[in-house]
Amino acid sequence: NAGVTQTPKFRILKIGQSMTLQCTQDMNHNYMYWYRQDPGMGLKLIYYSVGAGITDKGEVPNGYNVSRSTTEDFPLRLELAAPSQTSVYFCASSYSGTSEKLFFGSGTQLSVL
Amino acid sequence: AQSVSQHNHHVILSEAASLELGCNYSYGGTVNLFWYVQYPGQHLQLLLKYFSGDPLVKGIKGFEAEFIKSKFSFNLRKPSVQWSDTAEYFCAVNFNFGNEKLTFGTGTRLTIIP
Numbered sequence: 001n002a003g004v005t006q007t008p009k010f011r012i013l014k015i016g017q018s019m020t021l022q023c024t025q026d027m028n029h030n031y032m033y034w035y036r037q038d039p040g041m042g043l044k045l046i047y048y049s050v051g052a053g054i055t056d057k058g059e060v061p062n063g064y065n066v067s068r069s070t071t072e073d074f075p076l077r078l079e080l081a082a083p084s085q086t087s088v089y090f091c092a093s094s095y096s097g098t099s100e101k102l103f104f105g106s107g108t109q110l111s112v113l
Numbered sequence: 114a115q116s117v118s119q120h121n122h123h124v125i126l127s128e129a130a131s132l133e134l135g136c137n138y139s140y141g142g143t144v145n146l147f148w149y150v151q152y153p154g155q156h157l158q159l160l161l162k163y164f165s166g167d168p169l170v171k172g173i174k175g176f177e178a179e180f181i182k183s184k185f186s187f188n189l190r191k192p193s194v195q196w197s198d199t200a201e202y203f204c205a206v207n208f209n210f211g212n213e214k215l216t217f218g219t220g221t222r223l224t225i226i227p
Contacts, residue, residue, distance in 0.1 A: 042217035
């Protein structure tokens with residue numbers, strides 16, 4: 001039972017580079033989320049999706065893009081990486097929203113130098 | 114702005130000690146409250162949650178939390194901690210029912226000394 005799978009686990013980018021953080025879940029969950037966690041800070045919501053084809057901004061969406069073409073996948077794209085995007089990124093999913101338990105991935109440690 | 118505060122950044126306890134981690138939020142309306150835990154090397158996972166009813170909720174591994182509406186608090190407790198409770202603990206609040214924006218606190222790192 002894989003749950004929520006994130007790749008890669010670690011990545012170093014140069015300023016201005018782009019990359020996609022992958023997230024896939026095998027639990028047929030409708031809701032998926034991307035959070036970032038900075039040292040000494042709580043998790044901040046970047047984007048979320050309530051179903052395939054539907055996405056919405058969270059608290060800190062600037063510099064990121066998402067898509068949800070399938071129920072399983074919710075990739076997060078960084079177009080022009082900046083040092084401020086150095087963080088740990090977590091993908092999460094749930095069947096019916098934040099009123100239910102969120103299942104988290106193991107995280108992606110991203111450094112932008 | 115709606116916020117969640119966890120004032121204890123790092124707590125160090127000996128095994129068998131009692132634990133209380135504070136969580137306060139800044140909103141007077143209806144809230145859903147959660148505690149998540151991240152054990153070393155593991156995913157974040159739900160410890161317990163409160164929606165309505167009995168303000169004392171019990172979660173996994175002997176943890177419990179009490180919702181005190183008048184104090185805007187949802188403190189996490191455990192009467193006797195174990196070394197395996199070493200982890201980072203996050204309080205989270207959903208400030209508006211149906212809103213998907215779960216607001217997390219900054220987390221409390223708990224270290225248990227054997």
